[in-house]
Amino acid sequence: MTNPEAPLVGIVMGSDSDWPVMEAAAQALAEFEVPFEVDVVSAHRMPREMVAYGEQAHARGLKAIIAGAGGAAHLPGMLASVTPLPVIGVPVPLKYLDGMDSLMSIVQMPAGVPVATVSIAGARNAGLLAVRMLAAFDPELAERMVDFQAELNAQATEKGKKLRA
Ligand code: RP5
Numbered sequence: 001m002t003n004p005e006a007p008l009v010g011i012v013m014g015s016d017s018d019w020p021v022m023e024a025a026a027q028a029l030a031e032f033e034v035p036f037e038v039d040v041v042s043a044h045r046m047p048r049e050m051v052a053y054g055e056q057a058h059a060r061g062l063k064a065i066i067a068g069a070g071g072a073a074h075l076p077g078m079l080a081s082v083t084p085l086p087v088i089g090v091p092v093p094l095k096y097l098d099g100m101d102s103l104m105s106i107v108q109m110p111a112g113v114p115v116a117t118v119s120i121a122g123a124r125n126a127g128l129l130a131v132r133m134l135a136a137f138d139p140e141l142a143e144r145m146v147d148f149q150a151e152l153n154a155q156a157t158e159k160g161k162k163l164r165a
Pocket of ligand 1: 013014015016017018042044068070071
């Protein structure tokens with residue numbers, strides 16, 4: 001029997017210093033009541049644990065992994081190389097280079113090893129993208145995503161109305 005509380009999405013990051021950016025992914029998943037887990041799995045400081053996490057994720061029941069890292073941001077790509085699950089990469093901006101280093105490290109994957117890269121610090125969209133992946137196989141979740149999109153539309157429409165008034 002499937003445990004309804006078992007995590008469906010893994011949110012991992014290279015360091016706890018990434019959390020202020022990455023917590024927006026957790027927030028998005030929580031809004032849609034998608035169970036998730038959070039951990040630090042550094043590609044460079046704990047490579048063996050990182051490989052083990054990626055290799056075990058599918059068998060543990062995860063459906064997607066959101067991986068955030070900054071600088072020489074190899075975590076999303078390395079995870080994608082050892083798991084069949086979809087991996088969403090979040091470039092975390094650090095003190096220098098405005099996050100361009102993180103973005104380039106994550107987005108330029110070789111053919112055959114995809115990482116769905118969101119914008120620099122785009123952790124909320126990473127969470128929402130994971131919800132959409134799950135919603136493709138979950139009509140109830142898809143309905144809530146449609147409602148969410150309608151709400152975005154209503155908010156944007158209201159802003160236009162205010163400007164025109
Ligand atoms: C990366 O190094 C992490 O993802 C983090 O963005 C960056 C800095 O880590 P700390 O030195 O703050 O632990 O691997």
